[in-house]
Amino acid sequence: MLSVANSTVPRVHLLGDLKRRCGGRKTVDVEAETVSQVIAALEARFPDVRQAGLGHMSVAIDGEIMTNADYVTVAPEAEIHFLPALSGG
Amino acid sequence: MTSTSFKHIGQRSIRPDGLDKVTGKARFGADYYLPGMLVGVVVRSPHPHATIKSIDTTAARAISGVKAVITAQDFPEISHEEAMSGESVVDFRDLSHNVMARDKVLYIGHPVAAIAATSQQAADAAAQALQVVYEIHPHVLNVDEAMASDAPILHSDLDPDGGEPTNIAKRHVFNRGDTKQGFARADVVIEREFTTKQVHQGYIEPHAVVADTGEDGRSVVWCSSQGHFLVRDQTAKVLGWERSRLKVIPAEIGGGFGGKTTIYLEPLAVLLSAKSGRPVKMVMSRDEVFMATGPGPGSRVRVKIGATSDGKITAAEVWMAFDAGAFKGSPVGAACQTVLAPYEIHDVSITGLDVVINTPKVAAYRAPGAPIGAFAAESVLDEIAEALSMDPIDLRYQNAVEEGSESTYGPTFKLIGFKETLEAIKEHPHYKATLGPNQGRGVACGFWFNAGLGSSATVSIHEDGTASVLTGSPDIGGSRASMALMAAEVLGIDETRIRPSIVDTDSIGFTDVTGGSRVTFATGMAVIEACGEIVEDLRGRAAMIWGAEPDDVEWQSGQAQHSDGSKPPLSLAEIAGSAAKTGGPIAATASLTARGVGPAFSTQVCDVEVDPDTGLVDILRYTTAQDAGRAIHPSYVEGQMQGGVVQGIGWALNEEYVYDDSGRMENPMFLDYRMPVASDLPMIDTVIVEVPNPGHPYGVRGVGEVGIVPPLAAIANAINGATDVRLRDLPMSPPRVVDALSSELNGATGTPAG
Missing domain, CATH: 3.30.365.10 (Aldehyde oxidase/xanthine dehydrogenase, molybdopterin binding domain)
Structure with missing residues (x-):
């Protein structure tokens, strides 16, 4: 579920392709407690986001980049970014 | 926390694997030999872009000593499926098609068949005898050629913009703010163009594998890699096998630098071994490494x-x-x-x-x-x-x-x-x-x-007070020494009394690749956590020996010490020596996804x-x-x-x-x-x-x-x-x-x- 912008729920920051798929918004506030709920909320509001494959992207929560983070808890006021998955050498 | 508060961390200890490496005793990927072992070779495309019209294996199979020949027909077809594999996203269809070409070859060196024979000569002769008919297409060798309007198209399903197929697979965009306004505020603006060429990771050790597939349909694989769990899982995926059918034993690795975080030979060797009923060894030549690996x-x-x-x-x-x-x-x-x-x-x-x-x-x-x-x-x-x-x-x-x-x-x-x-x-x-x-x-x-990702560690304390630290992270930069030092710091014993080992996929919990600069961070975290559990166990056993409460026991400098000083300290070795009387073997395992990168x-x-x-x-x-x-x-x-x-x-x-x-x-x-x-x-x-x-x-x-x-x-x-x-x-x-x-x-x- 999405809410109006406020500072007590996680905020997803959008750049580039994701920003375009979310109607040009720079940020979207979501009522969610886990990363998978964040993804579900975004996809429900912006169906075009499904094409972005968020489930295969890395996610940064308050600056820390993670993979396989579906069930990681996101705190209220968390800053969330979705990023292309990396390949380290 | 300052470095002066550590006793072991920050020390320049001798690496546990050093002596074997300088004396030639260490076993790398090509150093494994099994009775009855066959030689496996790969037949590779001589064309950079072509359709495979037909492959005739008859003449190759007829050569004396040839025991198995495999082509694309021996692999299951996999639909496009992207999944996290280590740090990166892998498309298993692409992975499978890179391991063995299907209808098209896409570069010189692309595998089209593999052969196992009793000798290198027989295998090479069979490779020469294999008949492949190609329909050759124009090719592109750099991004400029590939993005030209008249470029030949490699794949029919790449169209990031939803139009006609192109050679552009994906477009990443990161925009923020207004660059036009930003440049307007600048006193100096410089714009330049750069080019770079493909470069190889340049590891000295070529890719090498030995596979031995048994009558029960299970296979043991010896190879050097930056992640033997990745080798197991990707090989299983490409072959359509359950993962438990494969056990991958890590060899020492002679360099990887990222280039050994994928598979090339492993599924071929496993399949050739399954078909021939004999162990198969495959070792790339240097030119194969350059022409067919990343x-x-x-x-x-x-x-x-x-x-x-x-x-x-x-x-x-x-x-x-x-x-x-x-x-x-x-x-x-x-x-x-x-x-x-x-x-x-x-x-x-x-x-x-x-x-x-x-x-x-x-x-x-x-x-x-x-x-x-x-x-x-x-x-x-x-x-x-x-x-x-x-x-x-x-x-x-x-x-x-x-x-x-x-x-x-x-x-x-x-x-x-x-x-x-x-x-x-x-x-x-x-x-x-x-x-x-x-x-x-x-x-x-x-x-x-x-990176963080998943790591596991098992720590065992032996009766004489020495310890084993087992992990699943191939050591490409001295990480075994670092594991020993971190274990020594937690346990409070000298790192020379700790033997760190890298064990096979059946002997430790899942561990992601040695890549992303993550091993000392993440696998080290698992070692620290397992050692922490050991310390808690040791405190409990000391309390049992003293008739005290665990909370009365502190662990300092490798010794249990009673908080009121009423008992003489018990060393780790003393507690370990009576392990059978205080609850049995002392061991702990930690498996985790490392956060906090x-x-x-x-x-x-x-x-x-x-x-x-x-x-x-x-x-x-x-x-x-x-x-x-x-x-x-x-x-x-x-x-x-x-x-x-x-x-x-x-x-x-x-x-x-x-x-x-x-x-x-x-x-x-x-x-x-x-x-x-x-x-x-x-x-x-x-x-x-x-x-x-x-x-x-x-x-x-x-x-x-x-x-x-x-x-x-x-x-x-x-x-x-x-x-x-x-x-x-x-x-x-x-x-x-x-x-x-x-x-x-x-x-x-x-x-x-x-």
């Missing part, structure tokens, strides 16, 4: 940066096209995120294109993508400093990110040590040393994320001398400063820093894949693919900066990758210092340097952006 990508990059007269960066635009080789998946996404990451820039636009071409599929190579982006961005920054008559470190320092800075790729940085690396280089005697004629100095910086920054300075007649660039002096968070074993941190720099020097000065018009690599051997050797290099000086990562019990950040990010630009900037000429095309080999100097004399001024 190089790093080639690229074309444009960078535009604006700054005010006092050195504040106001805006930046970056456009990058990376070749991915035959299948999608270049590291251009990572390059987009790293290219400007060291700097706080609010108006930024970064675009990256992933482009397929008719060369081997690229593989990860140490901080994948980051060196290419840094080569361009750090060169332009150097020009801006020059234009503003600013010290190049001062320019970078003024714009450097710190805790709380918003990165150009989005997230806000936590505690980082970038500015400390800049300070370390500026204060280093190297930076103040006098230069002579034809000599120049260059600086550059780099960033890498580092701390990114890494590096600042480097390089002095070169350029021979104006021959174009030879001699590296006179090189110093690198890097934030390690905490150096568990300083020698191996320094080794990683030096290794990264040396690979960067090779990339900058000499290394490149040279293709002829037919798409064949002309230099698939170390004689012609010129990597730096010891006599080419000065001692690489290191400065370990320690800004502890708050996300790790001991403050560890990864150290393996970021060292390769700055050298390309640092050397280019140094060459400019020596010659007043900027080179923007890699490698900066003697002929290119001579050409550039000649062009300068003739009035040209480098490559302006298109």
Whole structure:
């Protein structure tokens, strides 16, 4: 579920392709407690986001980049970014 | 926490695997022999782009000694399925088609069949006898050719913009702010274009595997890799097997640098063994390594940066096209995120294109993508400093990110040590040393994320008070020594009493690849956690012996001590010696997904001398400063820093894949693919900066990758210092340097952006 912008729920920051798929918004506030709920909320509001494959992207929560983070808890006021998955050498 | 509070961490202990390696006793991938073992070879495409019309194996099978022949028909067809595999996303259909070509071959060296025979001669003869009919198509060998309007298309299903198929597999875009306004605020704006060639990871040990498939349909695989769990899982996926049918035993690894985070030979050897009923060994030749395993990508990059007269960066635009080789998946996404990451820039636009071409599929190579982006961005920054008559470190320092800075790729940085690396280089005697004629100095910086991922560790205490530490992380940089040191720190015993081992996929919990600079951080975290459980157990046993409560027992310096001092201390060995009476064996296992990753920054300075007649660039002096968070074993941190720099020097000065018009690599051997050797290099000086990562019990950040990010630009900037000429095309080999100097004399001024 999405809410109006406020500072007590996680905020997803959008750049580039994701920003375009979310109607040009720079940020979207979501009522969610886990990363998978964040993804579900975004996809429900912006169906075009499904094409972005968020489930295969890395996610940064308050600056820390993670993979396989579906069930990681996101705190209220968390800053969330979705990023292309990396390949380290 | 300061380093002085540690007893073991920070010590330069002898590496546990060192003696076996210097005496030749260590077993690498090709060192395994089994009774009745067959020789396996791969039949590879001689064409860079062709449709396979037919394969006739009749003549090959008829040769005496041939026991098995496999082609695409022996592999299950897999639909496109992208999944996380280690750090990266893998499309298993592409992986399978790279292991064995289906209807099309996409590069010279692409496997079309594999053969197992009783001798190398029989296998080679069968490979010659195999009949493959091809329909040849035009090919493309770089991003420019691949993106041309009339380019031949490699795959019919790549259309990122939803139109006609193209060779552009993916477009990454990172935009923030308004670059037009940002550039309007600038007093100086510089835009340049750069190119780089494909380079190989250059590991000395070729890919090698032995597979032994039994009557029960289960297979044991011996191979060197950067992750034997990855080998197991990817091989199982490609073969359509359950993972439990495969046990992968890790060999020592003779270098990987990212290139051994995927599979090539393993499914072939397993299948040949299953078909023949005998063990099969496959070892790539050097030219196979070059022509069929992942190089790093080639690229074309444009960078535009604006700054005010006092050195504040106001805006930046970056456009990058990376070749991915035959299948999608270049590291251009990572390059987009790293290219400007060291700097706080609010108006930024970064675009990256992933482009397929008719060369081997690229593989990860140490901080994948980051060196290419840094080569361009750090060169332009150097020009801006020059234009503003600013010290190049001062320019970078003024714009450097710190805790709380918003990165150009989005997230806000936590505690980082970038500015400390800049300070370390500026204060280093190297930076103040006098230069002579034809000599120049260059600086550059780099960033890498580092990774966490999954790791497991099992720690056992033996009755004599010694310990075993088992992990599933192949040791490519001395990590066994670091595991022992961290275990020693928690347990309080000397690291020489701890034996660290890397065990097979059936003997430890799942562990992700040795990549992403993650092993000392993440697997170390598992070791620390397991050792912590052991300590709790030991406290409980001491309490049992004393008739006290566990809370009355403290663990200090490898001893249980009663909090009121009423009992003489019990050493770990004493408690272990009575383990059978206090609850049985003492062991603990930890499996975790490591969170709390701390990114890494590096600042480097390089002095070169350029021979104006021959174009030879001699590296006179090189110093690198890097934030390690905490150096568990300083020698191996320094080794990683030096290794990264040396690979960067090779990339900058000499290394490149040279293709002829037919798409064949002309230099698939170390004689012609010129990597730096010891006599080419000065001692690489290191400065370990320690800004502890708050996300790790001991403050560890990864150290393996970021060292390769700055050298390309640092050397280019140094060459400019020596010659007043900027080179923007890699490698900066003697002929290119001579050409550039000649062009300068003739009035040209480098490559302006298109």
